[in-house]
Amino acid sequence: MEIIFKASCAEALALLKTRKFSSILVQDVAGPEALEFLVQARLYQPIAPRILIAEDLSEQEVREGINKAQVFRFMRWPLSEREVWAQLESALQKHSMYLSRSLLLRESSYQNKQLEALTHSLEGMVEERTQYIEMSHREESEKLNRERQLIRFIKDLASQTSFEDILGILRKELRKFHKMGDPVLAFRLGGGKTFFLSFQLGHFTQTETLNHFEFPKSAQVPSAELIRHFANHFGRPFIKAYVVPLELRLTSHFVGGEGEAILCIENSLSDKEMGPFIDFMSDRMRPLSMALDRVLLENQLSIFSYRWEKTFDGMRDPIAIVDVDYNVVRSNRKFTEKFLQHRCYESFARRKAPCEGCPVPQALKEGQPQNGQIQVDGRIYQVHSYPVLLEHDSRPTNVVNQYVDITQARELYLRMLQSEKMGAIGMLAGNIAHELNNPLTGLRSLTQVLLHEAPKDGNLYADLKEIEKATARSQRIIKNLLDFSKGEDQPSEYITADEVIERTLPMLKSALRLHRLEVHLETLGTHIFVEPHLLQQVVFNLINNACQAMKEPGRLTVTTRKDQGSVLIEIEDTGPGIPPEVERRIFEPFFTTKKEGHGTGLGLSMSKSIIEKFGGTIRFHNVKPHGSCFTIVLPEKHPE
Amino acid sequence: MKVLIVDDEVLVRRSLGRALKGKGFEVMEAVDGTEGLQVWKTWQPDLVFLDVLMPGLTGPEVLKEVGSDSKAKVILMSAFSGEHNMQTAQQMGADLFVPKPFEDIFAIVKMAEDLLS
Numbered sequence: 001m002e003i004i005f006k007a008s009c010a011e012a013l014a015l016l017k018t019r020k021f022s023s024i025l026v027q028d029v030a031g032p033e034a035l036e037f038l039v040q041a042r043l044y045q046p047i048a049p050r051i052l053i054a055e056d057l058s059e060q061e062v063r064e065g066i067n068k069a070q071v072f073r074f075m076r077w078p079l080s081e082r083e084v085w086a087q088l089e090s091a092l093q094k095h096s097m098y099l100s101r102s103l104l105l106r107e108s109s110y111q112n113k114q115l116e117a118l119t120h121s122l123e124g125m126v127e128e129r130t131q132y133i134e135m136s137h138r139e140e141s142e143k144l145n146r147e148r149q150l151i152r153f154i155k156d157l158a159s160q161t162s163f164e165d166i167l168g169i170l171r172k173e174l175r176k177f178h179k180m181g182d183p184v185l186a187f188r189l190g191g192g193k194t195f196f197l198s199f200q201l202g203h204f205t206q207t208e209t210l211n212h213f214e215f216p217k218s219a220q221v222p223s224a225e226l227i228r229h230f231a232n233h234f235g236r237p238f239i240k241a242y243v244v245p246l247e248l249r250l251t252s253h254f255v256g257g258e259g260e261a262i263l264c265i266e267n268s269l270s271d272k273e274m275g276p277f278i279d280f281m282s283d284r285m286r287p288l289s290m291a292l293d294r295v296l297l298e299n300q301l302s303i304f305s306y307r308w309e310k311t312f313d314g315m316r317d318p319i320a321i322v323d324v325d326y327n328v329v330r331s332n333r334k335f336t337e338k339f340l341q342h343r344c345y346e347s348f349a350r351r352k353a354p355c356e357g358c359p360v361p362q363a364l365k366e367g368q369p370q371n372g373q374i375q376v377d378g379r380i381y382q383v384h385s386y387p388v389l390l391e392h393d394s395r396p397t398n399v400v401n402q403y404v405d406i407t408q409a410r411e412l413y414l415r416m417l418q419s420e421k422m423g424a425i426g427m428l429a430g431n432i433a434h435e436l437n438n439p440l441t442g443l444r445s446l447t448q449v450l451l452h453e454a455p456k457d458g459n460l461y462a463d464l465k466e467i468e469k470a471t472a473r474s475q476r477i478i479k480n481l482l483d484f485s486k487g488e489d490q491p492s493e494y495i496t497a498d499e500v501i502e503r504t505l506p507m508l509k510s511a512l513r514l515h516r517l518e519v520h521l522e523t524l525g526t527h528i529f530v531e532p533h534l535l536q537q538v539v540f541n542l543i544n545n546a547c548q549a550m551k552e553p554g555r556l557t558v559t560t561r562k563d564q565g566s567v568l569i570e571i572e573d574t575g576p577g578i579p580p581e582v583e584r585r586i587f588e589p590f591f592t593t594k595k596e597g598h599g600t601g602l603g604l605s606m607s608k609s610i611i612e613k614f615g616g617t618i619r620f621h622n623v624k625p626h627g628s629c630f631t632i633v634l635p636e637k638h639p640e
Numbered sequence: 641m642k643v644l645i646v647d648d649e650v651l652v653r654r655s656l657g658r659a660l661k662g663k664g665f666e667v668m669e670a671v672d673g674t675e676g677l678q679v680w681k682t683w684q685p686d687l688v689f690l691d692v693l694m695p696g697l698t699g700p701e702v703l704k705e706v707g708s709d710s711k712a713k714v715i716l717m718s719a720f721s722g723e724h725n726m727q728t729a730q731q732m733g734a735d736l737f738v739p740k741p742f743e744d745i746f747a748i749v750k751m752a753e754d755l756l757s
Contacts (some may be wrong), residue, residue: 447657
């Protein structure tokens with residue numbers, strides 16, 4: 001330890017500024033000098049405890065010494081050396097305590113500083129990170145937003161079914177770029193026509209042109225030539241545009257590989273704005289392509305289907321697609337306008353079971369077209385069944401049925417057959433008549449000559465007379481036969497019904513041989529105007545039918561009578577009569593109850609049409625106890 | 641008066657022939673058109689009964705062959721009344737047409753007498 005003594009405060013003051021002390025001892029002589037020094041000592045050496053030794057100290061001085069200079073100890077003079085040392089010891093202890101505290105303080109403040117620096121740099125890093133994260137977050141959300149928009153766009157497109165709606169959606173999307181024109185879609189489906197879909201004055205419009213021009217194969221600002229085509233077509237200038245080719249994969253496949261389309265968007269974007277727009281369009285090119293492709297295909301399919309439908313509807317014949325259970329799958333208008341759709345035999349023929357002659361089972365079995373004839377409501381249909389093969393090498397489950405109404409053709413055919421038959425009979429009869437008439441003429445004439453020569457009262461004369469009568473009768477029969485079998489084109493004439501019947505009956509002798517014939521003819525002198533041979537045919541038919549209806553020997557009654565300006569011919573038999581369900585249909589063409597091959601079914605329908613041709617009617621009723629009666633009513637007509 | 645009967649039916653020839661002979665006519669018969677034409681040319685009858693349908697030459701063919709050479713009156717006879725009538729017969733150069741079968745042979749003979757008088 002080193003103790004430095006200085007005699008005066010002034011001397012010691014200088015020392016305060018240059019050296020460090022562990023404790024400062026001041027012996028106060030007099031005056032404020034000591035206090036002043038201690039204040040300075042506190043200033044310069046704060047951790048050196050200060051001790052003031054004075055002879056006398058007022059309370060005032062002590063207070064000031066503590067307040068101003070923070071004096072550690074006051075000691076009263078005189079004092080022992082031990083006391084001094086003790087105090088000094090204590091002061092030194094204090095000092096060393098201060099010293100170590102100040103060292104500690106310094107250390108801790110240093111460490112504090114270090115901590116602060118660290119915190120600071122950490123904060124910087126955090127801030128940087130945060131910024132970075134914020135930035136990438138923003139980017140992400142932008143990207144997400146963009147994708148969301150794209151997804152929404154795709155979703156919107158997916159639910160649209162018209163060009164108008166799809167272009168409408170694109171149009172709405174494009175608005176955010178401003179300076180945008182409405183999109184124009186141009187497409188071709190093979191063939192020379194180019195179609196344009198556009199909004200003109202806000203209205204969606206389709207136009208077309210036959211002018212051909214190349215569609216660009218990549219998205220681009222179009223060539224001047226392309227722009228010129230657009231401008232020419234729409235009759236207005238196209239300043240700046242952007243075209244995007246669209247791939248029509250499905251439609252191309254459907255129309256045979258030649259579908260192509262472009263989308264043209266007018267704009268007035270600057271070069272700087274073009275970038276985002278091009279990105280925007282390239283994002284949307286594929287979904288747009290797909291949506292437009294789909295709609296185009298749908299349109300084509302519906303046009304196609306509509307055309308098919310109209311084709312089938314335009315056909316004269318009923319057509320129906322029928323499945324294995326005879327259910328009508330589809331049918332044309334001609335089929336549906338007449339019939340409800342269930343099973344074909346229920347709806348078409350109103351039957352409970354498949355029609356007789358239906359070719360459907362055979363067509364399904366063989367897988368080959370078949371045809372057959374069915375009868376529905378007195379009409380005859382030729383049914384052509386074409387199997388529908390949806391998959392190769394499989395059995396058909398559907399057939400297309402075409403129902404051709406051949407009623408008229410068949411009726412004509414059978415009438416022709418009838419007429420040919422009658423013609424053949426006529427010719428035969430003519431030939432026979434000629435062959436018979438010659439010898440008959442000679443026979444009768446010779447008999448007449450012999451009669452002239454024979455004695456009138458002998459047996460010879462009577463015999464010759466009988467021969468003459470027989471030849472005369474034979475001649476009449478031949479004449480009747482000739483008249484009966486004349487062709488259709490005979491003139492009408494005034495005749496009595498009685499005569500027609502008398503002419504006809506001899507030809508029915510064989511049919512009538514089992515039955516009793518009663519004839520009541522009461523219209524002598526009352527004329528009708530008819531073609532006699534046709535009326536003969538009708539009467540012949542009715543009597544012949546009546547004879548056939550009577551299985552047991554019966555009675556046939558033929559009556560003619562007058563009734564209020566009409567002539568009635570009644571033909572009545574004692575057969576079983578006609579059941580009601582048959583009665584309804586007996587005058588329908590082709591209706592027959594006879595066995596296959598035993599009648600054309602044309603007899604009564606032809607009889608009806610013949611009688612109606614003469615201005616008359618033919619009707620039927622059953623009679624008691626059993627039997628049927630046909631009544632022909634013809635107007636009475638007399639020659640002028 | 642000479643009457644030629646041309647008909648392939650023997651009974652017609654015989655009946656007509658007997659009836660005419662009974663009235664005092666001179667009668668010759670021919671069995672078909674060919675023979676008839678020959679007799680017509682050689683015998684020069686005043687009246688000819690001519691059937692239409694015959695083997696060989698038909699009545700109209702015989703008429704055509706004879707042409708205007710003959711002064712004979714002609715009565716054409718046919719059982720096929722539909723084919724011929726008075727008008728067509730006269731166009732062919734016949735004077736009368738008689739459809740077969742006859743109702744009364746004496747009416748025919750009367751017609752022949754009237755035609756010749």
